[in-house]
Amino acid sequence: MSKKTLSSNELKAIHSLELEALTVIDQICRRHSIKYTLIDGSLLGAIRHNGFIPWDDDVDIAMLRDDLEKFKLICKTELPSKYFYQDMSTDPEYLYLFDKIRINNTLFKESYLAEYNINHGVFIDIFPVDNVSDNKKEAKKQFNSFIFLRHMFMAKYLSVKARKGKKKIIAGLIKYLIPNNTKKIRNKAFDIMCKYDKEKTKNVRIFPGPYVKKNVYCRKFFDEVEDHKFENHNFLISKYYEQMLVNDYGNWRELPPKDQRVTRHDLVDFKL
Template sequence: MTELRNIQLLQLMIAKEVKRICELHKIQYFMIAGTLLGAVRHKGFIPWDDDLDFGFVRSDYERFLEACKTDLPDEYFLQTWDTDPEYALPFAKIRLKGTHFVEKNTGRAHLVEDGIFVDLFPFDKCKNPDKRQVKTAFYQRLLLMKNGYDIAHDGGMLKKAVYAGIKAVSLFFSRASIQRTLQKSSMKDNGSDCAYLCDHYERPIQSSLTESLIPIPFEDDAFLSFSSYDEYLTVTYGDYMTPPPEDKRENYHGITRVELSKYKMD
């Protein structure tokens, strides 16, 4: 078994735990991005991919985080701003303890856990995704730099200079104040009657997509996602059923260290 396949199967194990908790508490979730693309095109992981992404509308996301306090087994770690002070992302990860799966951009951040993970994104109402993105993108980068993440490692001199400026600005703000500003910006349209939802990356989707979810086969299981998955995937990827050329088949997560420990399979 290749290392990548081993990683995928461990991520699948985490995903099944997410599903179990959601079903126990009647919480709605949905596959998004490459996870949904893999489910539809490959009936599982995209063969060269190394992550899993699930989305929740904000209210279900908060319920899931609360449920994890009592129902997440000890071998897993729920990583958020509240459980890991140096974690700088406005979405949660569930990590597998006893493993290491280190992303390049974590830089000098001293995370409580850095194991194999599944990403969990809250989706909030958004009246104007483009306008909101300008503000949230700045504060997201401000928090990353504040927490020691290296987000300019692959950029040229101009990019590095810009991020050096952002890092200097971050000295005048506390982590808590940046987090509050980010959260307020992301959630300010919740409760309004608008057609769009956005995740951390300000990728807008039609709110109506989350109103009809169906199980879609993924590996040896099935996970919920949009019944109108064709609409979502077409907007996101275009001709999504045609795989990219072989020289473009790579992941972009910048993993620099992998240790599977007792979870390594032959």
């Protein structure tokens, strides 16, 4: 698959659509007292750039599991028809462990998901924040079990064609030699994520997030949020954004080298 490179004008157009979608999400959340926070590159962009990181191509937010389930239910009646709430229940071939708000009638097709018959529109990522056991031994067991299943799931679900080198060989072997159903593996991983959600634990984790090995956070990081400027809007971020950014990026104030200022999604097709 040949990779599609976005021009600066295309990236700006994507940002405009994502900003509009994020505004809709924010309005629903405020209307129903649902807390969320920008995370990852979107949080970094808010603090370092007062908006999008110029080379970023998506938006990431996170909600505690209870808030996410409430938000998901409300979206059934309040999300405008321009948008599509994507999870396994609304889009059966979409098996990721986090949800997306897709913008209908757009195309942002990633190489890893290109073979699936799903909504491939421009999106906002919505990550669940789940409880981590206060017992260190149990927390480690939960994490290790999830990581094992996540590796299995990603190897079986994501397109082998989009991989390179050893990863392509290993993924191919797992995909075709291990008989477990992909949905079964996915659902086992989901159960482990939610294992302690009925308890009020001190710590939480974004299990399907990109910094899963680093991102054990205090619950208050998601309970206590505040407004912060993002482009020409105010969106919610954690009051403890400094600790989150240090945890995820280390020296987050320093810009990466120019050759690393690139979009992170491998696109094979794109249309607005």
